Amino acid sequence: MIKIPRRKPLLTSTYLYEYRNAIYRGELVAGRELIIELDKLIREYDNPRYYYDTHDAYLRMEFMEGAIKLTKSPYYGKPMILMLWQKAFIEVIYSYKMSDTGNDRFKKVLLLIARKNTKSETCSGLGLTEGCVGNEGEDIVCSSNDDSQANILYEAIDTMRLMIDPKQKDTWKNQKWIKIKYNGSKIFKLSDRTKNKEGRNIDFAIIDEVHEMKDNVIVKSIEQSQSLKKNPKLILITTEGFVNEGFLDEELKKARRILNDEDDGVSAERYLPWLYTQDSESEVWEGNRENRLWEKSNPTLGMVKQYEYLEEQVDAARKSKADRAFVLSKDFNFKVSNVQAWLEHEKLLQNRVFDLEEFRGKICLGGVDLAETTDMCAAHILLMKPNDKTKYIYSHYWIPQSKLNNSDDKSAGAEYEEWARKGLLTICEDNEVDIASIADWFLDLYKQYEIRLYKCGYDQRFSKEFLNKMDYYGFDCEMVLQNRFVMSSPMKLVETEITNDLINFNDNEITRWCLKNTAMQIWDTGLIMPIKAQGMSNKRIDGAVALIITYEILRRYRSEFMGAL
Structure with a gap:
């Protein structure tokens, strides 16, 4: 066996011990999963299979604190002063060695930490540090699911580099990479969209925002490229996300098996899970x-x-x-699942009604969901009164004759014939809804109640005949795209107003049914849009979509509309 020179410090002098002790004393607060991992690391300190040498870790921390400056406001240009958790984290990554080879124990690291906790800045600093003080000729990668996210790490590294070396005497950058001149190391980007991901020879990789990954393609490519390296590092940094059954879900299962001693294989001992989580909601x-x-x-x-x-x-x-x-x-x-229930159903059990005569001669805003002509179509108008925050919603729906006996719709709660008898629904002959007749409904409101349509929102699909008729009547229409970028804000506004009893939908049974059927899909950016709840493919949400479109028109023209009440 090769005799490895050891520089083992006293356990009590390590940042690992200091961090755990600060948590024990209550100076810092940590969740159960992190405490389990810290305790395991401390127990393994005297395991003869490993030894603990802080030289490589301290070399990197000294460079980070002595040379690197921060890149984000309000700390831009200030020295990187590592917090205790960062010191313990970096120390453990580089200090645990395998006794038989002297190589670093941990090849793969998973850092799960909430947003705005310096994860990207920490790892950008560590990536530049690895390039500057690591082994000669290293290939260092900033990676993510897409180019823009990988570019965040890469640009932060480049900004840090220029603060240290503004005249680029020791480093330079071209379109492919950042080169460290004095040791030949390179730093470059790699994303899931990068061509020719295979065939590389990567020493050190940081993969950001892995919660967005549906599969392990980019991670596996990097792992395979590290197969010849003695001390490869693959650091996954992320928050939780909304991709169901994605890469992060599988990775966290592995991490938690390791934490709970349910996985004691060779790969498990080379994997460091570092999870910042709550113990309960x-x-x-x-x-x-x-x-x-x-x-x-x-x-x-x-x-x-x-x-x-x-x-x-x-x-x-x-x-x-x-x-x-x-x-x-x-x-x-x-x-959290990327599909969530939207509204509290208790808030939809209102029995408030109003009479359109109350709004004779007033203006209104409109919104339609034209859907397919073989399906349900919906139209709303939104009315208000002076000094009254309540939005009064008057609605009508259309379906083709062929939908009347649809058993799937009936089992989902549709009562088309009953709704038609109550005047809430028009049943169109044949197998299609006459889209032009929806424009007639707006005209009839003007004829009967002198209610003038100021603006009407619509989606571009299936709208040509409707728009032609609306234009003929002199009604002004505006496109509202049904995507998360447009629908998110008005959908959130509808939820807030229903929660606060500021929407009176005239006790319309179809509107209530559609709102109950609606779920929301959530993206990592916080944007949402309406979808049918899982297992409810036969339930209609057209009335909810039309209401959200109407609210988007309200958002765009609130000042003009309120001024004309």
């Missing part, structure tokens, strides 16, 4: 500055991430399901 709603429970998933809270910001986020989450799902995932690392 109740800690989110009970947390505050005094009990510091939020620090379990936010280790920089009060130092970098601000309590005031997180208090605002939690307050918004109490009021909105969309905000709740986003905050639980991004600020507290709870796994």
